[in-house]
Amino acid sequence: MKNTAIGAAALSLLLAACGADPAPGPTEQIVVREPGQAPKQAAAEPATDDAPAGDIIATGKEAFAVCSACHAVEADAPAGPGPTLYGVVGRKAASVDGFGFSEALKASGIVWNDAELDAYIADPAAKVPGTTMAAGAVGDAEQRKAIIAYLKTLAG
Amino acid sequence: MSEAAETEKPKKKGKWTRRAFIGAGVLAGGALVVGVAVRPGNPTDEMKKRLAKGEGEELINAWVKIAADNKVTAIVPHVEMGQGSQSTLAQMLADEMDADWEKVEMLESPATARYASGAIGREFLAPTLEVPKILEPTVEGSFLKIADMMDLQITGGSFSIRGTGQRDMRTAGAAARQMLIAAAAEEWGVPAEEITTARSMLSHKASGKSATYGEFAAAAAAQSLPVRPKRKAVGEFKLMGKPMPRKDIPSKVDGTAIFGIDAKVEGMKYAAVKAPPVVGSTVEKIDANAAKTMPGVLQILNMGDFVAVIADGYWQAQQALGKVQATYSKSEGQSLDQDAIFKRYSDALDEAGSDGGDTEISEGDAVEAFAGAAKKVTAEYKVPFLAHATMEPMNCTVSVKDGKCEVWIGTQAPLRIRRAVAESLGLGEDDVTLNNAFLGGGFGRRSEVDHAIMAARLAKAAGYPVKLIWSREEDTAQDFYRPSSTSRFEAGLDEKGRVVSWNNIHTHLFDPQEAPTVPYYAIPNQLVRKVDVPMHLRFGPWRSVDHSQQAWFIESFVDEVAEAAGKDPLVLRRELLEGSPRHLAVLNKAAKMAGWGSEMPGGHGRGIALVPSFGSIVAEVAEVDMTGEKPKVSKVFCCADVGFAMNPDAVKAQMESAIVYGMTAALYGEITIKDGAVQQSNFHDYQMLRMNEMPEVEVALINGDAERLGGAGEPGLPPVAPAVTNAIFAATGKRVRELPLSKMNWA
Numbered sequence: 001m002k003n004t005a006i007g008a009a010a011l012s013l014l015l016a017a018c019g020a021d022p023a024p025g026p027t028e029q030i031v032v033r034e035p036g037q038a039p040k041q042a043a044a045e046p047a048t049d050d051a052p053a054g055d056i057i058a059t060g061k062e063a064f065a066v067c068s069a070c071h072a073v074e075a076d077a078p079a080g081p082g083p084t085l086y087g088v089v090g091r092k093a094a095s096v097d098g099f100g101f102s103e104a105l106k107a108s109g110i111v112w113n114d115a116e117l118d119a120y121i122a123d124p125a126a127k128v129p130g131t132t133m134a135a136g137a138v139g140d141a142e143q144r145k146a147i148i149a150y151l152k153t154l155a156g
Numbered sequence: 157m158s159e160a161a162e163t164e165k166p167k168k169k170g171k172w173t174r175r176a177f178i179g180a181g182v183l184a185g186g187a188l189v190v191g192v193a194v195r196p197g198n199p200t201d202e203m204k205k206r207l208a209k210g211e212g213e214e215l216i217n218a219w220v221k222i223a224a225d226n227k228v229t230a231i232v233p234h235v236e237m238g239q240g241s242q243s244t245l246a247q248m249l250a251d252e253m254d255a256d257w258e259k260v261e262m263l264e265s266p267a268t269a270r271y272a273s274g275a276i277g278r279e280f281l282a283p284t285l286e287v288p289k290i291l292e293p294t295v296e297g298s299f300l301k302i303a304d305m306m307d308l309q310i311t312g313g314s315f316s317i318r319g320t321g322q323r324d325m326r327t328a329g330a331a332a333r334q335m336l337i338a339a340a341a342e343e344w345g346v347p348a349e350e351i352t353t354a355r356s357m358l359s360h361k362a363s364g365k366s367a368t369y370g371e372f373a374a375a376a377a378a379q380s381l382p383v384r385p386k387r388k389a390v391g392e393f394k395l396m397g398k399p400m401p402r403k404d405i406p407s408k409v410d411g412t413a414i415f416g417i418d419a420k421v422e423g424m425k426y427a428a429v430k431a432p433p434v435v436g437s438t439v440e441k442i443d444a445n446a447a448k449t450m451p452g453v454l455q456i457l458n459m460g461d462f463v464a465v466i467a468d469g470y471w472q473a474q475q476a477l478g479k480v481q482a483t484y485s486k487s488e489g490q491s492l493d494q495d496a497i498f499k500r501y502s503d504a505l506d507e508a509g510s511d512g513g514d515t516e517i518s519e520g521d522a523v524e525a526f527a528g529a530a531k532k533v534t535a536e537y538k539v540p541f542l543a544h545a546t547m548e549p550m551n552c553t554v555s556v557k558d559g560k561c562e563v564w565i566g567t568q569a570p571l572r573i574r575r576a577v578a579e580s581l582g583l584g585e586d587d588v589t590l591n592n593a594f595l596g597g598g599f600g601r602r603s604e605v606d607h608a609i610m611a612a613r614l615a616k617a618a619g620y621p622v623k624l625i626w627s628r629e630e631d632t633a634q635d636f637y638r639p640s641s642t643s644r645f646e647a648g649l650d651e652k653g654r655v656v657s658w659n660n661i662h663t664h665l666f667d668p669q670e671a672p673t674v675p676y677y678a679i680p681n682q683l684v685r686k687v688d689v690p691m692h693l694r695f696g697p698w699r700s701v702d703h704s705q706q707a708w709f710i711e712s713f714v715d716e717v718a719e720a721a722g723k724d725p726l727v728l729r730r731e732l733l734e735g736s737p738r739h740l741a742v743l744n745k746a747a748k749m750a751g752w753g754s755e756m757p758g759g760h761g762r763g764i765a766l767v768p769s770f771g772s773i774v775a776e777v778a779e780v781d782m783t784g785e786k787p788k789v790s791k792v793f794c795c796a797d798v799g800f801a802m803n804p805d806a807v808k809a810q811m812e813s814a815i816v817y818g819m820t821a822a823l824y825g826e827i828t829i830k831d832g833a834v835q836q837s838n839f840h841d842y843q844m845l846r847m848n849e850m851p852e853v854e855v856a857l858i859n860g861d862a863e864r865l866g867g868a869g870e871p872g873l874p875p876v877a878p879a880v881t882n883a884i885f886a887a888t889g890k891r892v893r894e895l896p897l898s899k900m901n902w903a
Contacts, residue, residue: 022582023609026617028458030444035425035454035468035620080840102848103784134847 060150063143067136073154082133087155088112089148093128104130117148220249220332221263226356226370228255230325231263234316235568236404237595237602239810239869241316243402244803248321251395252329252387253336254353255369262403264592311568312603312697314770314867317802322865330385332376339375340367390800390862397859399805404594415594416566417625419553424621425454427614428473430480431462431634433833436487436692439463443481450476455618458482462610466618470625489692490832497691497829498538501642501663504687510646513661513685516672520681522646525657529648533720536645537709538894541827542638542698543842548596549631552611555621556581561588561612566595568603576605577612599817600697604636632842633834636696637827639665643709648681653721655732657681662709664688666695671706671874676739676768677714677732692832699817700870703769707874708822708881708895711765715882716891725882726752726764738797738860739766742775745856746795750777759783760790761887765878772798772866774811778851778879782887786902789819789851789880794872797858799865807868808855814872815853820845822877823897843898 033039064073070082077084083099093110094101108128110116116127121144124133138144221229230246242262250260333353340358341348344365352359359366390397407413432439442463444456452472457464463482467473511523526532553564554577561581567573570592578585595602611624626634643662650656658679662672664686672684698704718728726747733739743766747753750762759782766775779791794811801807824843828835836842881892892900 023580023613024460025613026457027439027460028442029617030448030456032448032453032455035423039451078840130848132846132848 056146056149057153059143060146060148063138063147064150066138067147070133070136082136085151085154089114089117089152089155102128102130102132104128105132114148117151118144121147220253220328222332222336222369222373222376224370224373226256226259226368228253228260228356228369229263230260232325233264233320234311235264235566235570235592235595235598237311237566237568237598238813239311239316240402240404240803240806241311241321241869243400243404244317244806245321245325246403247395247398247400248317248802249325249329251393252326253333253369254355254394255329256356257395257400259356260403311598312600314772314870318771318799318865318867321802326387327385330387331382334382334385335376335379336369336372338379339372340365342379343372343375396802397800397804400803402803402806408594413594415548415596416553416564416592417548417551417596418593419551419564419591419623421553421555421562421564421621421623424553424555424623425466425468425618426470426473427464427466427611427622427624428470428477428627429462429464429610429614429624430477430482430630432482432484432487433633434484434487434490434692434831435634435694436489437484440483440485442483446479446481447476450479452476456480457614457617459610459613459617464610464614464624466614466622470623474627487692487832492692492832493830494828497640498642500689500691501538501640504663504689505642505644505661508661508685508687510659511683511685513687514664515683515685517675517682517684519675519683520657522657522659522681522683525681526646526648526659529656530651531649531653531720533647533649533713533717534645535713535716535891535893536642537712538642539640539705539708540825540895541640541693541829542704542821542825543632543635543827543836544597544599544601544638544698545632545839545842545844546595546597546599546601549628550601550607550626551624552608553621553623554608554611554615556612556616559583559587561615563588563590563608563612564593565590565608566593566602567608568595568598568600569605572603573605573608576609580609580612581616599699600701601635604696606634606636628839629837632827632837635827635834636694638698638704639663639695641665641705641709643705645709645713647679647713647717647720649717649721653723655679655717655721655728659683660709660713661685661687662706665691666702670701671703671710671769676736676766677729678735679732693829699814700769700873703767703870703874704818704821704877707765707767707769708877711767711875711878712881712892715763715878715885719885724753729764729766733766738858739768739773741858741860742766742773742795742797745858746775746777746793749793749795749854749856750779750791752777756887759887761883761885763879763882763884763886765875765882767871767874767878769871769874770867770869771864772796772868772871773860774871774875776815776872776875776879778876778883780880780883780887782884782902787823787880787884787897788849789823789883792851792853792876792879794853794855794875795858796855796868796872797860797866798868798871800859800862801857801868802865804857807857810868811855811872812853814870815876816845816850818873818876819849819851819880822880822895823849826896826899 070080072080072084073086074084075086079099083096089112091112093108093112094106105128120127121138123137124131138147221231228250230249232242232245234241234245236242242264246260246262250257336358337348337351337353340351344360344363346360346363350360350362356369357366358372438460439458439462442458447453447456447465450472452468453465453476455466463480465473465477465480467476555562561577561583563573563577565573570590574588574590575585578588607624607626611622614624615622641663643660646659647655648657672686675682714729715725718725721728729743730740733743747764752762756762760779761782762777762779764775764777774794774796777793778789781788781790792815794815796807796811798807823845877895885891
């Protein structure tokens with residue numbers, strides 16, 4: 001009984017799908033340009049920021065792109081895979097409200113200063129075994145230094 | 157000798173009968189085609205052209221190709237989405253034909269109806285139909301037809317190994333071997349019975365003659381077809397049942413594996429799309445002024461049912477799409493909120509009462525038995541909508557040119573995609589060529605066709621090849637969701653604590669249903685009903701389909717019944733499974749692995765669940781630690797009886813991955829609706845199980861019936877949620893009646 005019913009339902013679906021008209025084209029189509037055609041405005045903008053070369057904060061901000069996949073930098077940003085890093089320097093570890101920190105980080109007793117941040121960013125799992133920060137280790141010491149310099153700017 | 161055979165026109169010795177479809181295959185024009193070639197007018201020559209391309213290659217049959225260099229190619233009609241069945245199918249074929257595993261390669265069959273699978277049609281349409289042997293050919297033939305009509309060259313339903321493998325690959329392998337032997341016997345002038353085969357070699361001991369399969373490939377194709385080739389008994393298996401390394405793994409490790417999203421087509425441009433947040437709405441107006449000046453932008457389109465931007469690069473398309481302002485039409489669904497959905501469910505269930513709704517199972521009189529029961533147990537459970545969250549987001553690349561179309565995609569349903577694209581473009585199906593790549597996760601989501609139709613329409617409108625990639629946000633908000641559901645139970649116990657009645661009603665949104673119609677506990681009076689609740693959202697199969705909800709309902713309630721009866725949950729299950737030895741063996745094994753009954757520290761608990769699904773039986777025991785802020789699943793012990801594990805390593809991997817996927821859903825999975833739209837958008841609000849939350853998993857396999865295989869991709873999933881929540885009860889005394897666990901306050 002039951003099987004017949006299921007079969008019939010499946011077949012009726014099938015029949016309904018038969019003989020469909022082609023799907024509609026666009027109701028509005030704005031062609032900005034054809035492929036290969038040069039853009040009207042020069043698209044070649046300088047790749048770098050207008051910050052002077054050697055500016056450690058600008059370097060840090062650029063290097064932070066990797067971190068930004070998980071971390072926001074605004075004070076009231078919603079939590080992503082990682083907590084917001086607004087005001088992180090000088091803060092106690094695992095102290096952002098509303099983020100589900102690992103037990104390990106909560107128990108770490110760390111207060112984020114240059115040295116602690118440097119060690120953590122270098123290898124999170126080695127610094128705090130059990131942390132949920134599984135990605136984002138930065139091997140390059142210069143880059144870490146720049147990132148930390150940038151993090152310091154993230155405060156009111 | 158292969159040279160001589162090449163010039164010789166293959167003779168047509170085989171004769172097709174209905175019966176031969178079941179047996180092995182067809183011989184026509186030198187090609188042997190298995191199963192689906194039974195229909196009259198099947199263009200086997202075209203098949204031969206498409207599959208046997210190399211110099212000196214001869215197509216032995218649709219499932220196996222033997223080249224002159226002795227390389228064996230298993231042509232498998234199922235896709236690779238992480239589950240590894242292509243490799244296991246090749247293993248089954250290679251074993252039956254005594255091929256050298258080192259020389260076996262795999263090729264996914266092209267998307268043509270010749271590979272449509274009758275077995276899956278039968279599975280969906282009449283899974284429990286018992287067919288007398290004599291009628292089998294006819295019945296299979298008719299299911300084949302239905303499968304063909306429904307475009308079922310599908311990978312799903314945990315069916316590849318137990319259906320295609322057991323029925324087609326093994327038969328094809330055995331037939332190929334038999335034909336190679338016949339060809340050698342003819343050439344050498346010795347009796348076929350005296351020829352032995354091993355590692356892709358034919359040998360005749362008495363005369364000392366030997367040759368490779370490759371040398372006889374062409375001659376074998378001219379041999380008549382064995383109607384019922386003899387397949388190996390379990391004791392003769394050389395590759396089947398062995399943990400062979402999967403052939404797809406190296407390419408996934410070294411990065412050379414090609415997924416749908418890797419498609420590269422000359423001149424292609426990238427499209428990003430956004431559909432109205434509420435399903436059923438249309439795009440009324442777009443303001444593209446800001447988007448027009450964005451870098452890389454080629455076109456901005458209002459397609460009516462979605463907005464698209466085509467650009468030189470994907471990121472450019474996505475960025476510009478974010479600047480397009482769109483207004484959407486009002487639609488029926490937009491007033492619906494999450495609470496109202498569950499209110500609809502409870503209203504529908506209230507109205508059905510104790511005996512209303514559509515009856516799925518009725519044995520004895522559950523209502524009367526409940527009325528007279530010494531003890532009564534009732535409970536209500538709720539589960540949420542779930543998204544598939546495949547790692548690779550939906551994508552499809554399409555080129556439309558001169559009335560022909562080519563599609564690059566990773567799909568579970570190549571034929572369905574081909575037909576959908578053809579229809580959406582107003583082309584014939586033969587004008588559409590489909591190239592299927594690996595799937596970065598399927599879970600049922602990739603059996604749908606929506607994204608391919610979008611890509612086809614965009615490519616047609618643009619006039620050049622378009623690669624459409626959905627953003628993660630689009631992927632999360634425009635899924636075909638696993639339905640949410642509410643389920644109510646009533647059970648009666650007699651004075652001795654025996655279960656005398658079982659009455660269940662649950663809401664129902666999406667076909668097909670299997671779980672509630674498979675009662676596995678022996679209870680004298682059973683009534684199982686469903687009540688349909690229409691909704692504007694789109695629903696689809698989600699790994700283990702309705703077992704994902706029903707198993708949690710049933711296995712939670714059995715635990716509650718055990719508690720009411722004053723019995724250990726394992727003991728009650730054993731009583732209810734007395735007449736089912738395979739189920740019992742699986743249950744007992746899982747309990748033994750976990751050391752069921754042994755002491756646990758305070759705040760820790762153990763829970764058990766057993767679920768038969770997709771022809772397999774799986775029991776799992778979960779251990780939880782409730783001493784922290786939220787539940788921590790520390791261990792899962794799993795015992796599975798899939799009939800016969802063709803590749804035990806692959807089966808174990810499937811159990812493990814199903815446990816991860818099931819735990820993700822149990823702990824975090826929840827799609828909610830506000831004003832008719834999905835509220836979640838990405839992994840921050842639709843969380844996956846994390847590495848540090850992964851329990852230790854131990855899997856044991858039982859080969860309970862080598863003749864009737866079960867599936868492996870899905871059956872590991874259903875037991876994990878109830879095992880975890882039953883463990884939470886054991887640890888805390890708190891009964892979980894709503895998922896996910898992240899909703900509950902554990903303080």
